[in-house]
Amino acid sequence: MITSDKCYQNLEWTWGYRENDRLGGDDPYSASKACAEIACQAYFKSFFSKSPDRHQTHLTTARAGNVIGGGDWAPARIVPDCVRAWANHEEVIIRSPEATRPWQHVLEPLSGYLWLGAKLFQSDELHAESFNFGPDHKVNQSVRELIEVFLSHWGGGTWRHEKSEIKKHENTLLKLTCDKALHHLNWHAVLSFEETVRMTAEWYRAYYGGTQDMQQFAARQIEAYVAKAKQLRLAWAGVE
Numbered sequence: 459m460i461t462s463d464k465c466y467q468n469l470e471w472t473w474g475y476r477e478n479d480r481l482g483g484d485d486p487y488s489a490s491k492a493c494a495e496i497a498c499q500a501y502f503k504s505f506f507s508k509s510p511d512r513h514q515t516h517l518t519t520a521r522a523g524n525v526i527g528g529g530d531w532a533p534a535r536i537v538p539d540c541v542r543a544w545a546n547h548e549e550v551i552i553r554s555p556e557a558t559r560p561w562q563h564v565l566e567p568l569s570g571y572l573w574l575g576a577k578l579f580q581s582d583e584l585h586a587e588s589f590n591f592g593p594d595h596k597v598n599q600s601v602r603e604l605i606e607v608f609l610s611h612w613g614g615g616t617w618r619h620e621k622s623e624i625k626k627h628e629n630t631l632l633k634l635t636c637d638k639a640l641h642h643l644n645w646h647a648v649l650s651f652e653e654t655v656r657m658t659a660e661w662y663r664a665y666y667g668g669t670q671d672m673q674q675f676a677a678r679q680i681e682a683y684v685a686k687a688k689q690l691r692l693a694w695a696g697v698e
Contacts, residue, residue, distance in 0.1 A: 459494065459498050459517065459518070459519045459520070460519070460520045460521075460522070460571065461491045461494045461495055461519055461520070461521055462488075462491040462521060462522070462523045463475070463521050463522060463523035463524070463560070463590070463592065463632060463634050464483060464487060464488040464491045464523060464632075465481050465483070465488070465491035465492045465494070465495045465521060466479055466480065466481060466482070466492075466521075466632075467479070467480045467481060467482030467483070467492075468482075468483075468484070468488070468631075468632055470631050471631075472631070473633075473635070474590075474592075474595060474633045474634045474635030474636075475590070475632075475633070475634055475635060476590070476635045476637075476638070477521075477587070477588040477589065477590060477638055481495050481496060494519075495519055495521075495588070498517070498519050501517070502517065502586040506585070506586065507586075508582065508585060508586060516578040516579070516582055516584075516585045517578075517585060517586065518574060518578060518584055518585065518586070518587050518588060518589060519588045519589075520567070520570065520571055520574060520588070520589050520591060521588065521589065521590050521591070521634070522562070522566075522567035522570070522590070522591040522592055522634075523559075523560070523592075523632075523634075524559040524560055524561050524562065524632075525562055525563070525564045525566075525567060526561055526562070526563060526564065526604075526654065526655070526658045527563050527564030527565065527657070527658050527661065528657070528658060528660075528661020528662060528664075528665070528672075528675075528676060528679070529661065529672075529676065530564075536552075536601060536604065536605075537604075537608070537658060537662075540605065540608065540615070540617070541612075541662045541666070543615070544612060544614075544615035545666045549616045549617060549618060550605075550615070550616070550617035550618075551617070551618060551620045552601060552602075552605065552617050552618070552619050552620070553619075553620070553621065554601060555600065555601045555602040555605070555619050556600050556601070556602060557600060557601050557631075558598050558599060558600045558601075558631050558632075558633075559598070559599075559601070559604075559632060560592045560593050560597055560598050560632065560633045560634060561593065561597060561599060561604060561651060561654060561655075562591075562592060562593040562597070562647060562649075562654060563649050563653075563654040563657055563658065563683075565648075565649075565679075565680065565683045566591065566592075566593065566647050566648065566649065566654075567591040567592075569645070569648075569683075569687065569694055569695075570589070570591035570639060570643070570645050570694075571591070572694070573643055573645055573693070573694035574589060574639075574643060574645075576694075577642075577643060584642060587638075587642075589636075589638055589639050589642075589643070590634040590635060590636045590638065590639060591634075591636060591639060591645070592633070592634035592636050592647065593647040593649075593651070593654070594646070594647050594650075595633065595635070597647075597650070597651045597654075598631075598633045599651055604655065605617055607651070607652065607655045608655050608658070608659050611655065611656050611659035611660065611663070612659050612662070612663065613663070643693070643694075644692060644693040644694075645692065645693075645694060646690075646692070648683060648686050648687050648690060648692070649683070649686070657679055657683075660679075661675065661676065661679065
């Protein structure tokens with residue numbers, strides 16, 4: 459079950475949240491993710507206990523967030539909103555430029571999810587556990603930094619800060635600790651913040667530049683990502 463890093467009760471502290479930290483949420487989206495985690499825990503205990511005579515089902519929850527990468531067209535998301543506007547020579551309106559997030563490329567948590575699934579298939583050792591998947595602890599840049607680095611690879615565009623007239627709760631600081639994934643799965647992020655933004659910008663530049671086969675372009679990015687994971691000797695990339 460994939461939820462989100464928003465499942466944690468955000469206390470706005472400077473260190474990363476661990477899998478056993480308190481769940482909660484001060485906005486409906488965050489609260490819904492915490493509810494999903496609580497529901498999973500209830501199923502763990504009620505129907506899928508670790509007792510070998512109870513079941514053959516292996517289940518975990520995975521938590522990641524603030525994913526960017528090519529092919530995302532969802533509304534009200536920072537990168538899709540920017541590329542749609544800049545492709546039409548429009549200015550982007552940014553609500554909270556100083557909010558910081560642990561930005562990561564979509565391939566990072568996907569590699570973690572797939573490897574966690576493979577390990578679950580092999581044994582029940584990780585059953586009923588939860589795992590964070592996020593970037594290096596040093597990656598916690600602001601929205602402003604994300605936009606400026608993206609623009610350096612995009613090739614031009616404008617934006618301005620404009621406060622929203624709608625008053626609603628929004629966290630400004632959030633990051634994860636992923637030591638558990640490192641210890642149990644030999645998993646950690648592959649890309650730096652600069653590489654994450656560059657790969658994302660290159661995908662959208664190729665799309666708006668008229669590249670005919672975006673599936674092939676995406677496949678090449680995946681191949682480059684896996685090659686770097688092999689250089690880092692990560693187990694999921696096939697390195698013994």
